[in-house]
Amino acid sequence: MKRLENKVALITGATKGIGETTARLFADEGAKVLICGRNDADGQRVEAEINAAHGAGTARYFKLDVTSMDNWKEAIDFAESQFGKLNILVNNAGISYPENVVTTTPEIWNKVIATNQTGVFYGMQQVIEAMARTGEPCAIVSTASVDGHVGDELYFAYCAAKAAVEAMTRCAALYCANHKLDIRVNAVAPGYILTPMAEEDARQNGKTIEEYCADCAELHPIGRLGRPDEIAKAYLYMASDDASFVTGTTLMVDGGYTAR
């Protein structure tokens, strides 16, 4: 049996990178998927490709900016109207800017916190009622980072937001358990993964992607960057009933980065 048979999943930032890979993997595993993102062309492409592979109606695209509470409500309503319910939320959308404690402007701070922290809060808060309505096991998975565990001089706001994701995960998990809601809440903390975000980081730091990969590989005892599918598989574990006794925790998927 497929691991997400009869489940409906909403995935943010699903038009590229780790989120896109996750949408495809979840559909492979039997889920109906709501591909959320801000780029219509990419969203419609991913929707069409998943539907071509798995049948019409497997995937739908919805334009969601995670920093808007109203937009979250619309996305959840859309998921329920299209698929009849919502079992899984993957809070994957994120942004980063290479700015330290001195160079981080209020604008950059607010943008990073709005997307990487407040967006996760809105998602967690808004899905709980819809998930409770299903009467089925549900799961929220949010994306943390190794940067929530170790300092990185260049990513001041990003580190702050990613550490907060883990704190919010613990608090929301306790809320759901204490209120007898069948909703598990967990996080996945990736090491460096080769995605468009990595390409953008390389560009912002004035490096070619080859230089960036060589420098980053050294940080991971396994000796390379991770692949998007290696994070998508961790989301899959946390989202599936295989993790039925797992809540309030963060799974490091970082090639040993934080083991040193």
Ligand code: NAI
């Ligand atoms: P990416 O840049 O390839 O994809 C991020 C997605 O989030 C994009 O589709 C983007 O449009 C979307 N997004 C950004 N702001 C948004 C907003 N306000 N509303 C809706 N969508 C928005 O990045 P990647 O690498 O796939 O990252 C996915 C997650 O993994 C992020 O949370 C990131 O912080 C995290 N992560 C990535 C690492 C890496 O090395 N690539 C390392 C550790 C964590």
